[in-house]
Amino acid sequence: MIRHRTASTRLGITWIHSRLEMAEVPSHGATRTWVAPGPVADVAALGEAIAEGIRALESRQRRANLVLDHRSIVFHLQEAPPARGRTLDQLLHRLVAEQRLFPEPAVFTRTPAPPLAGRNRWLLAVLPRPFLNDIATVFAANGIQLAGVFPVATLAAQQRINDRQASVEPELVVTQLRDARLLVIARGSEEIWFARSLQNAEGPEGTRLEQEIHRTLQFAKQRFGTSIRRVVWQRDGSEESPLHRPHLAEPGLEWISSDGPTLSFAAASAHLEPAAPFNFSKAIAGGLLADRKPVALIAAAALVLAVAFATSVEVYRHQALESAMRVDREAHADAEVATARANRQREADHFARFVRSVQTGATNHRALLFARRLVETTPAPLRLSRIAAVQGTNGWEFTLEGATRIQGSQYLGVVEEFEKRLEHDVVPCRVLNSTARQTLAGIPNPIPPSPFPRFQGFQPRTDERSWFISGLLP
Numbered sequence: 270m271i272r273h274r275t276a277s278t279r280l281g282i283t284w285i286h287s288r289l290e291m292a293e294v295p296s297h298g299a300t301r302t303w304v305a306p307g308p309v310a311d312v313a314a315l316g317e318a319i320a321e322g323i324r325a326l327e328s329r330q331r332r333a334n335l336v337l338d339h340r341s342i343v344f345h346l347q348e349a350p351p352a353r354g355r356t357l358d359q360l361l362h363r364l365v366a367e368q369r370l371f372p373e374p375a376v377f378t379r380t381p382a383p384p385l386a387g388r389n390r391w392l393l394a395v396l397p398r399p400f401l402n403d404i405a406t407v408f409a410a411n412g413i414q415l416a417g418v419f420p421v422a423t424l425a426a427q428q429r430i431n432d433r434q435a436s437v438e439p440e441l442v443v444t445q446l447r448d449a450r451l452l453v454i455a456r457g458s459e460e461i462w463f464a465r466s467l468q469n470a471e472g473p474e475g476t477r478l479e480q481e482i483h484r485t486l487q488f489a490k491q492r493f494g495t496s497i498r499r500v501v502w503q504r505d506g507s508e509e510s511p512l513h514r515p516h517l518a519e520p521g522l523e524w525i526s527s528d529g530p531t532l533s534f535a536a537a538s539a540h541l542e543p544a545a546p547f548n549f550s551k552a553i554a555g556g557l558l559a560d561r562k563p564v565a566l567i568a569a570a571a572l573v574l575a576v577a578f579a580t581s582v583e584v585y586r587h588q589a590l591e592s593a594m595r596v597d598r599e600a601h602a603d604a605e606v607a608t609a610r611a612n613r614q615r616e617a618d619h620f621a622r623f624v625r626s627v628q629t630g631a632t633n634h635r636a637l638l639f640a641r642r643l644v645e646t647t648p649a650p651l652r653l654s655r656i657a658a659v660q661g662t663n664g665w666e667f668t669l670e671g672a673t674r675i676q677g678s679q680y681l682g683v684v685e686e687f688e689k690r691l692e693h694d695v696v697p698c699r700v701l702n703s704t705a706r707q708t709l710a711g712i713p714n715p716i717p718p719s720p721f722p723r724f725q726g727f728q729p730r731t732d733e734r735s736w737f738i739s740g741l742l743p
Contacts, residue, residue: 281539
């Protein structure tokens with residue numbers, strides 16, 4: 270939550286789509302702000318910009334909140350068994366690792382999401398750990414301790430709460446950030462159910478933004494079992510361009526437009542409490558830096574001396590636990606390798622049978638080449654489980670079915686990317702129907718057409734979601 274403190278001067282920093290802004294908010298007097306003159310595209314440029322901003326503001330503050338919106342941030346809705354505290358974090362860490370959202374190890378923060386059929390769910394904000402550690406290193410080199418590191422979704426939801434009375438019903442908050450748009454599903458002052466950021470969202474007549482808003486409303490119906498009836502439209506306080514609300518024909522939908530908060534996001538970020546949703550600061554390697562005050566150092570030294578003996582007793586127990594966990598991880602890794610090898614063999618068998626079926630008695634070499642090209646055009650996150658095809662009067666009619674472990678907003682994006690590959694490949698086809706298209710049309714449970722004989726496949730696992738694409742190869 271945001272609380273406007275009066276006890277001390279606070280430093281707030283926003284890094285949103287290569288734009289860096291710093292604001293020093295004193296307990297009394299006017300807020301001083303500084304905006305980087307050029308784009309801040311990466312962490313290396315971030316360090317130089319932070320140093321320049323400190324000099325420009327003549328700031329003596331050594332604690333700051335950072336709010337960022339970066340392409341590496343992923344919001345992921347995850348189910349988890351009933352657990353609490355460290356046990357829950359360990360379970361979620363394993364589930365996130367299995368998703369392989371990034372090539373590097375991932376780090377996450379969590380906030381509760383509405384349960385589904387009695388099963389606990391959490392909304393996770395996920396970042397690559399090296400990226401977060403690099404940010405902490407840059408700030409430490411400039412002598413600044415990060416009291417909070419938040420995605421911009423936290424601040425957007427909190428600004429909307431402070432701008433007016435919070436609603437007890439879930440709302441879709443659309444925040445205008447120059448050439449980007451932020452979509453957040455939130456309820457009350459503490460609950461954020463889902464968030465996503467769109468770059469260059471306007472497009473021709475705002476068509477893409479309208480589609481994404483419609484898709485998000487459908488997502489809320491399917492995943493949360495609720496119909497959102499209110500859309501709050503706002504902007505960053507430092508944004509000077511007028512609000513551009515799309516013309517979306519949704520029956521019963523209430524639009525609430527706001528000229529934005531009186532404070533810019535940089536100034537408002539200085540007031541974010543550490544307990545606000547999605548604070549990454551605790552996940553930074555080494556934790557938060559301790560305040561370097563003599564009293565704190567003396568107290569820390571006394572504490573170390575007091576617990577030294579107790580710690581030595583726990584060393585053997587800790588080593589035994591680590592050894593057991595290492596054995597468990599190795600066994601789990603071996604099982605994953607064996608499962609992956611079996612899945613690849615099954616998919617290879619499916620491809621071979623499919624190619625043979627097209628090749629047998631076929632004079633259309635385009636169909637044969639299309640069948641062989643499926644091995645290269647299928648994205649890595651998607652798993653093909655069923656392939657069906659029949660030669661008709663207008664060409665080969667086909668249906669592809671499969672499963673993927675990807676959840677959340679990335680699920681439909683990967684299927685749409687596969688559609689584009691199929692339509693623009695060496696042997697292009699026409700996609701007529703798919704999971705993404707049925708979901709966009711508001712169909713709650715997309716079902717593939719099944720007029721063709723199918724090769725025997727295997728069903729999606731419990732941690733996977735099914736998908737399909739059907740079309741015509743002229």
